[in-house]
Amino acid sequence: MKRISLIFLLSIISLNLFAQHRKFGYAELGGSSIFTSVNFDMRFTKESNDGLGFRVGAGSSFGAFDIDKIYTAPVGINYIFGKGKNGLIVGANSVFAINGEPKEKKSDDFRSVIFSADVGYRYTPTNNGFSFQATYTPLFKTTEGTMPFWIGVGIGYSWK
Template sequence: MRKCTLLLLGMALTCAAQAQSSFSRNFAYVEAGGNGLFGSINYERQFSKKPGFGMRAGLGFYAEYDFYLTVPVAFNYLIPLKNENQFLEAALGLTPTLFKSRPEKNHVNIDVDHFFIPTFGFRKHTRNNFMWRINVGSVVGIQDGAVLPWVGFSYGKRF
């Protein structure tokens, strides 16, 4: 699983480096629910001047019996609606979660769990370069196959 996480982060960095040559369409936002599970801070980059493919990555958390660090990464596609500031958004994400496992002989192990998170939602850009969105989807546990319906709300700024 650690190899999968490293591969995913490598792909994310490669895509971000390739996107540097395209038109700057950047977003920074906070998200409740969504790909970060409970909460996250994210950066998103749209790859072209027109709405279309983009990528987002962030740092988040999840707390159930203990505190888990999450690293949400997703590829998204924006579909423009009649109003040029409103979009439908479809995304496929993978969220590794890092947590401490039980110590063995005074040694703390850090384990990684992965969640696949497909989402679909609505996004609105405001005149002041702010953005909000709401999305629905499912959190799918890769190790155990458990499926949980999920909702996310984001608010941030375009720069």
């Protein structure tokens, strides 16, 4: 019972600590996860759309384009330049990737860490609402080598 109470208390405290920080939940096509992903992004600064932040997500290739099903988990840090609704996003990500096909269907069994950079535009309203981002995202150390020409488009909801 003491553990449950402690976990509950820590959860409430952490929610209050991040209550006024800008959050952005979005689906991304392309980008760091290569195909599709669902992501959560949050600023470290209170009451602001800009500044230092982080992103975590989960993605998959869903077996598209006749390749193996690949699961990805992007984790990154980013900085948004610009006050107000419009900003320039610059970031670096590590993407953990594994082959998700059943053993009998796998063409290759791999686990990999892909590195990527983000440079792009983010629209975030000053209040809660629809948000958008478009990024140029070169990928490094993929199974195919470096992919210098890759883009991502994310659409979601932003709130405080």
